[in-house]
Amino acid sequence: MNDLSEAQQIRDLIDRLTRLSAAEEWNGPLNPSQFAALSYLARANRYSRAPSHVADYLATTRGTASQTLKALARKSLIDETRSDADKRSIRYDVAPDGLDLLKVPSGLDEVINELPNETSFVLTAGLKALVNAMLLRRDNRSFGLCRTCKHHQGREKGGYCKLLEVELSPVETGQICHEHAAT
Amino acid sequence: MNDLSEAQQIRDLIDRLTRLSAAEEWNGPLNPSQFAALSYLARANRYSRAPSHVADYLATTRGTASQTLKALARKSLIDETRSDADKRSIRYDVAPDGLDLLKVPSGLDEVINELPNETSFVLTAGLKALVNAMLLRRDNRSFGLCRTCKHHQGREKGGYCKLLEVELSPVETGQICHEHAAT
């Protein structure tokens, strides 16, 4: 009945949705890339906040990620911290002003919230399947939550990472890790 | 159980999916915006291929759309035709080379095609709901298929548009129209 293939239709809907949402973001203080980077940093654990990790998560190059992070730092939304252990690496932490920006719900957020529970449930499942397939295809890291990782061991409070060999606070086990591996 | 709200999770999945797909597009001959514009032109009817229509569909400004279309014309992927009736307006038609580019399936297309039928069905429904809600919110045109419009009247062959008062070929009734209004 449809003239478009199901695939093209879904692709077009995703693209339109993103453009509709992006059009609203351009009216705000941050462009879509800057917002995505800031949002990632706010959810990533302290081992996953380097420019290279942001680049990997956003599926872009280190050069591009570096520029976007510098732009956020210029606006005092994130703070740069050089590592003592490895003097080459840098970690960015979200500053108070950055956290404030993330609190404002976007138009897309509001629209999603009005979806029936059942719809948002199947939507999440479908999108997860697509993202996972794309990650696999491109040989990208999964960037899942610490506590869902195969290196994670539960503790009475928080947890322990067998890979990095560190104790983890309850908050940290709910953060995104670049070393995440599915069970 | 999840630390992220359902809304934020869905938003992040859509954003990641778009970025993953965009990263592949940058390796091709067209950037994401140019590809989206070309794809739209290939599906829109002859009354909906002006710069202003492209701008509206892509949720951007006329200025930006104009630049993207000029870039596509420079690459000989689309042809510019000035209207006789209204000397201000322009219509862009996709050139043979442009059509060839659209035939190549993207990585995201392939991934979508591997989804179970049921999953892609509910995914389409969910995304449609979100897009429609965003369009309503922003007071944007819907850009639906001609034959699903309230101004459309079926004929033995093709159809007739009560708004534009023109006869339509079978192909045209399956194209996107900027005047589309839901029944």
Add this chain to the structure above:
DNA sequence: ATTTAATAATAGCGAGTCGAAACTATTGCA
């Protein structure tokens, strides 16, 4: 203990997107 190689981040380049505002050329209306 040195060289050499890998890694982390950045700078600079050219093409292009993005909104906003200024600017033509038409067309429609009063």
Add this chain to the structure above:
DNA sequence: TGCAATAGTTTCGACTCGCTATTATTAAAT
């Protein structure tokens, strides 16, 4: 006839994007 609305373009400044050096620093191989 005159002015406002409309269609499209141009220019601007900020920025993204991939790419290719380039600079530190660290790791591995001699």
